[in-house]
Amino acid sequence: MSHEKRIVECSGPHDPHALDGISLLPRTGELDRACPQCFGHGQWNREYDLASQRSKRHLCDKCEGRGWIETGDDLVPSHDVALSPEGYPDWVIRFDPSNDVE
Numbered sequence: 001m002s003h004e005k006r007i008v009e010c011s012g013p014h015d016p017h018a019l020d021g022i023s024l025l026p027r028t029g030e031l032d033r034a035c036p037q038c039f040g041h042g043q044w045n046r047e048y049d050l051a052s053q054r055s056k057r058h059l060c061d062k063c064e065g066r067g068w069i070e071t072g073d074d075l076v077p078s079h080d081v082a083l084s085p086e087g088y089p090d091w092v093i094r095f096d097p098s099n100d101v102e
């Protein structure tokens, strides 16, 4: 009749099988740390079929799928060029507030 299905429904990334088959994302830019909501995965399974390992996935709304976040309290270091006292351009580290709106 119908082929075997063993679908697990996940209410969130903490549920069993919610992160099955989803790999960790590499850190990008100056983002602070792995997203506490999706644990650095950027998404999780809303439904996961244990038989076929097919899934319906949900994009993390905290990190918008990046897997990494800026905490918002720290200044974000970025490279910039400034004029040195001797009058030539020099590499400096500039610190700006993060753009996180949280």
Ligand SMILES: [Zn+2]
Binding pocket: 035, 036, 037, 038, 039, 040, 041, 042, 043, 060, 061, 062, 063, 064, 065, 066, 067, 068
């Ligand atoms: Zn996330």
